[in-house]
Amino acid sequence: MSETKKTAAAAYSADSIQVLEGLEAVRKRPAMYIGDIGMKGLHHLVYEVVDNSIDEALAGHCDTIHVTILPNNSIKVQDNGRGIPVDMHTKEKRSALEVVMTVLHAGGKFDKDSYKVSGGLHGVGVSCVNALSSDLKVEVFRQGKSYMQEYKEGKPQYPVKETGTTDVRGTTVTFSPDLTIFQVSEYNFDTLSARLRELSFLNKGIKLTLTDERRTNDDGTFVNETFYSNKGLVEFVRFLDGTRNPLIEEVIYMEGEKQGIPVEIAMIYNDSYGENLHSYVNNINTHEGGTHLAGFRSGLTRTLKKYADSSGATSKLKFEIAGDDFREGLTCVISVKVQEPQFEGQTKTKLGNNEVAGAVNMAVAEMLENYLEEHPRDARTIVDKVILAATARHAAKKAREMVQRKGSLNGMGLPGKLADCQEKDPALSELFLVEGDSAGGTAKQGRNREFQAILPLRGKILNVEKAMVHKIYENEEIRNMYTALGVNIGTEEDSKALDISKLRYHKVIIMCDADVDGSHIQTLIMTFYFRYMKELLEGGHVYIATPPLYMVKKGKEGVYCWTELERDTVIERMKAGGKETGVHVQRYKGLGEMNPEQLWETTMDPSRRTLRQITIENGAEADRIFSMLMGDDVPPRREFIEKNAVYAKLDV
Numbered sequence: 204m205s206e207t208k209k210t211a212a213a214a215y216s217a218d219s220i221q222v223l224e225g226l227e228a229v230r231k232r233p234a235m236y237i238g239d240i241g242m243k244g245l246h247h248l249v250y251e252v253v254d255n256s257i258d259e260a261l262a263g264h265c266d267t268i269h270v271t272i273l274p275n276n277s278i279k280v281q282d283n284g285r286g287i288p289v290d291m292h293t294k295e296k297r298s299a300l301e302v303v304m305t306v307l308h309a310g311g312k313f314d315k316d317s318y319k320v321s322g323g324l325h326g327v328g329v330s331c332v333n334a335l336s337s338d339l340k341v342e343v344f345r346q347g348k349s350y351m352q353e354y355k356e357g358k359p360q361y362p363v364k365e366t367g368t369t370d371v372r373g374t375t376v377t378f379s380p381d382l383t384i385f386q387v388s389e390y391n392f393d394t395l396s397a398r399l400r401e402l403s404f405l406n407k408g409i410k411l412t413l414t415d416e417r418r419t420n421d422d423g424t425f426v427n428e429t430f431y432s433n434k435g436l437v438e439f440v441r442f443l444d445g446t447r448n449p450l451i452e453e454v455i456y457m458e459g460e461k462q463g464i465p466v467e468i469a470m471i472y473n474d475s476y477g478e479n480l481h482s483y484v485n486n487i488n489t490h491e492g493g494t495h496l497a498g499f500r501s502g503l504t505r506t507l508k509k510y511a512d513s514s515g516a517t518s519k520l521k522f523e524i525a526g527d528d529f530r531e532g533l534t535c536v537i538s539v540k541v542q543e544p545q546f547e548g549q550t551k552t553k554l555g556n557n558e559v560a561g562a563v564n565m566a567v568a569e570m571l572e573n574y575l576e577e578h579p580r581d582a583r584t585i586v587d588k589v590i591l592a593a594t595a596r597h598a599a600k601k602a603r604e605m606v607q608r609k610g611s612l613n614g615m616g617l618p619g620k621l622a623d624c625q626e627k628d629p630a631l632s633e634l635f636l637v638e639g640d641s642a643g644g645t646a647k648q649g650r651n652r653e654f655q656a657i658l659p660l661r662g663k664i665l666n667v668e669k670a671m672v673h674k675i676y677e678n679e680e681i682r683n684m685y686t687a688l689g690v691n692i693g694t695e696e697d698s699k700a701l702d703i704s705k706l707r708y709h710k711v712i713i714m715c716d717a718d719v720d721g722s723h724i725q726t727l728i729m730t731f732y733f734r735y736m737k738e739l740l741e742g743g744h745v746y747i748a749t750p751p752l753y754m755v756k757k758g759k760e761g762v763y764c765w766t767e768l769e770r771d772t773v774i775e776r777m778k779a780g781g782k783e784t785g786v787h788v789q790r791y792k793g794l795g796e797m798n799p800e801q802l803w804e805t806t807m808d809p810s811r812r813t814l815r816q817i818t819i820e821n822g823a824e825a826d827r828i829f830s831m832l833m834g835d836d837v838p839p840r841r842e843f844i845e846k847n848a849v850y851a852k853l854d855v
């Protein structure tokens with residue numbers, strides 16, 4: 204049957220079938236649409252719905268978005284926009300609202316003028332959330348009337364109905380993730396709040412709130428947070444820099460359109476040695492960078508170099524300043540809006556559009572030239588910092604060459620302290636990084652030497668957050684880690700990327716004491732991985748071992764416990780089973796208090812242990828946490844470590 208001959212009824216049912224097929228495809232292959240069906244995907248549903256409201260706000264029609272985690276882990280997203288249109292589609296024979304909610308990628312079709320650039324990583328739209336929800340309800344408040352439609356597994360339960368009159372405007376979506384699809388059901392407040400905070404910085408002037416109806420404060424109100432940023436990226440950069448010491452007073456900022464591409468940049472220099480760049484395209488964090496970042500780098504280098512040369516500051520320098528030197532101690536956020544973004548790379552978070560490089564390059568040059576002109580003293584500070592960085596890099600290069608001549612980094616010998624495993628296949632091999640030589644000894648005896656290797660790390664490893672690069676390469680514990688892992692140590696000038704193709708263990712497990720010191724050391728090691736071996740974190744290779752905290756004993760029965768709750772439950776049970784007396788609780792403060800067999804059965808045996816995988820969910824948040832934890836400002840660190848000492852849930 205040709206298109207034109209189709210009767211209206213036939214067209215309707217054909218369309219409905221298509222819709223169902225679309226939603227069924229989403230339910231069959233959810234990971235293709237939302238990434239995965241674990242914690243990431245579960246939270247992605249919220250972002251997808253919020254993104255629609257952000258779009259409405261970017262179009263200038265909405266300024267408040269409320270997100271609520273309901274007691275049963277359903278989610279409600281409420282905005283004060285124009286409300287999704289509800290008029291009947293003559294061709295489709297159903298409401299526009301129903302089309303938006305049930306047709307893949309239908310979201311933007313009704314408003315050609317709207318400046319749509321937000322939209323989740325996969326840009327799949329709210330219909331996808333609908334397909335993956337056991338129940339979803341949408342309420343629209345529009346032009347004095349309210350409307351509603353409900354769905355199960357994406358299927359409408361009735362046509363859109365008018366429910367009354369109203370004097371408010373907006374759209375409210377309430378959904379319950381389908382637990383036959385997702386492996387997890389519990390929303391994490393901190394994960395959602397980190398994303399909403401990020402969105403508030405990236406979209407100034409929008410108020411976002413997060414309410415957790417599962418938990419109340421002492422005064423009986425629900426746990427909640429409000430995010431609002433008046434100055435956008437300027438405040439984002441201040442937030443990211445957290446406790447670092449700024450070198451210049453003001454955040455350097457620009458916002459504007461270049462070659463039709465909206466570009467917003469904020470940056471500041473601090474006295475650290477690291478580079479802290481975060482880039483976004485359409486509110487999506489582009490972890491892998493791309494053309495916008497390349498444009499920024501070349502614009503920054505060109506402009507600063509020109510200024511430094513013309514000021515005469517570089518005339519006596521005996522070596523070239525490298526690109527990296529211009530970014531030492533730099534904290535920067537770049538946000539661009541691209542109409543048709545091309546995402547590339549392993550995690551599809553690398554911008555490919557070539558035209559964006561030139562636009563950002565121009566924007567940076569213009570912004571910086573003005574700034575340097577108007578702030579000669581700050582300009583001098585920045586140039587001095589760059590020259591210092593170049594000098595240190597030069598020294599680091601020499602230190603590295605010396606280290607390499609000694610032959611300890613050429614992949615020949617493995618570190619003497621490494622107790623390697625017999626297995627040669629990296630995919631089957633594990634490396635335990637163990638705090639202290641004595642616990643290292645216990646682990647060596649307790650392990651399964653077929654596939655588990657042990658590398659003891661002595662005492663506190665170097666705080667990489669505060670050390671200069673050549674110190675890091677000279678540090679023995681750090682060199683041992685590189686050599687044991689078999690990865691390169693960045694010998695090539697401009698290639699910072701780690702070559703993990705020769706990684707000798709696909710599981711790297713950090714095993715520290717379960718006390719405040721152990722937690723600190725664990726954080727030091729994680730910081731090192733975050734700053735210098737990010738590729739390992741991104742590949743999901745880094746884990747934390749969880750030794751038990753208590754042993755509750757009565758007579759011959761002994762039970763390991765990992766939390767206070769577990770401990771108390773076991774004590775109660777043991778007491779109930781007999782007399783009050785005779786129940787003995789041992790608190791394990793260090794790995795050293797366990798014998799090899801105990802360490803094996805609680806912490807190392809793959810069939811019984813629990814490993815926590817360290818991933819980078821939110822790079823900006825992770826960076827801030829690490830710099831705070833490792834920086835000079837001790838009080839917040841102590842507070843954080845103590846609060847999280849037991850199961851430090853660093854959301855990274």
Ligand code: 0RA
Nearest residue numbers: 255256259284285286287313314374
């Ligand atoms: C297209 C057109 C119009 C509103 C929206 C989309 C809209 C979508 C969402 C999704 C969540 N909240 C939303 N709010 C609005 C309205 C066009 C008009 O009124 O002329």
